[in-house]
Amino acid sequence: MVSEELDIANKNLPAEQGPVQYVNELTTLNLGPTHPATHGIFQNILQMDGEKIVSGEQTIGYIHRAFEKIAERRPFYQITTLTDRMNYCSSPINNMGWHMTVEKLLGIDIPKRAQYIRVIMMELARLADHLICNGILGVDTGAFTGFLYIYQERENIYEIYEEVCGARLTTNMGRIGGMERDLSPTAIRKINELLVRFPKVLAEFENLFNRNRIFMDRVIGVGGISAERALSYGFTGPNLRAAGVDYDVRVMNPYSSYQDFEFDIPVGQSGDTYDRFMVRNEEMWQSLRIIKQAMDNLPQGPYYADAPQYYLPPKQEVYKNMEALIYHFKIVMGEIDAPVGEVYHAVEGGNGELGFYLISDGGRAPYRLHFRRPCFIYYQAYPEMCKGLTLSDAIVIMSSMNVIAGELDA
């Protein structure tokens, strides 16, 4: 049965050869590349029988920037800036994932304090990511209010980034071997304020949507996918959990001290748009729990590992300390030599398992770097999920899958 479905899903047969005979002539409809609901640039070529979607095909690659090729010429630090631009809604997760991959290759253990700060930053990023995804789902169903209410909170999260590293979107707060700097008192105050304010905003957002008749009519039973199909398609993250599989990299392969924290993995049942929305909402509550625990138990001690040949020294040190200046120069000029080896490291990104497959031949740049980008992998299921539904359903499905163009194309 599965292979039969595959045939239909993969071949995108012209209608006259398809399994069903259509009375009407089919319309070819281009959804994208510059449609406001396609969240970036990718094209969906839909075959429509009146209002119904018969089949679809996606064309991606409009912003393909060849990150994997560029990475082959870049020292390890400079690759951070490539990872920033993949899932730009939650760049700290990508950055830290990359740094952890290199640390794994180099065999650096980083101190607890740095790990906790990373957890805080990654969970803040997850909050921002899910917030935008769910808010935009509201916009795509025609409800701008919810988005408007929560946008302020994303702004506040960005202000925390700004306090920690000076940048808002392309965050370079992590370093190989720890963090760039410690959490400042202002950053701690801002995070604590967020922990007080965010639940209220989230509760208000949930009140607007969760039991809203119009919203429920638009999303319940739309774009459902079974757990079996979702696994076969390689879904991870909220999209898989909405289908009822409790796979979470943070629990299965804990990194960066995630084993120290208590949190639940929310799962849905039917894998439809409503479940994806609810799973993301619930994950935001869990992220808040994790941040709270990390802030309460933030260990004392250094925020970077004792690995001067790899850790880019803090700028203040560079001005005063000769060794720091030398190491700074050597690292910036790409003198950092890695051992020969190959590493696969996965983190739970905003959309699921974000994997870095790094092959080092002992040089200053990776011999080969491959990003396992969750968006790229699950977006191919989109036509199957849209089949037989209407155009307005296709919009909400795409929105709730959280397809980020930067991560799709890399």
Place this chain on the structure above:
Amino acid sequence: MLTNEEVAQTIINQFGEAVTDFDDPYDLLTCSTSRDQIILLVTYLKGHQTLQFGFLTDITAIHYPDSTGKEFCVVYHLHSLTNNFRLRIKVYLTADDVHIPTMVSLFASANWMERETFDLFGIIFDGHPDLRRILNMEEMDYHPMRKEYPLEDGTREDKIDALFGR
């Protein structure tokens, strides 16, 4: 909890000499096989009662232009969600014969991963239902991730390593 030794032993018991080069870099069990065996091996691992490698994490390739006879390496990452165990399988191919059977019948996710690998490396997945370029233009007549296509213009003199103290 499965250990690397157990899984390796299970594979050896079934496939014997066909699967070789067992190693565990950074605790991830890695083995190599030939392209005749890869589908059999993955089918076996997927259907095995205790192993249950039911999740295909990733397919990608690596180009080693200098190792004669093993120019291309197709890498599969499998994951057994029930046992929480990851496995990496490698298949080496020669430069003049880059054919390998497709895995689409086993995992739907293989479709795009194989298309990407084809696009970037030119590996031809036999039996793939729709083997086209996915990230680059259809008109392109080369596969850009191969090492013979350098990222930067080699004739430029303002970017040579010596000027940067390397």
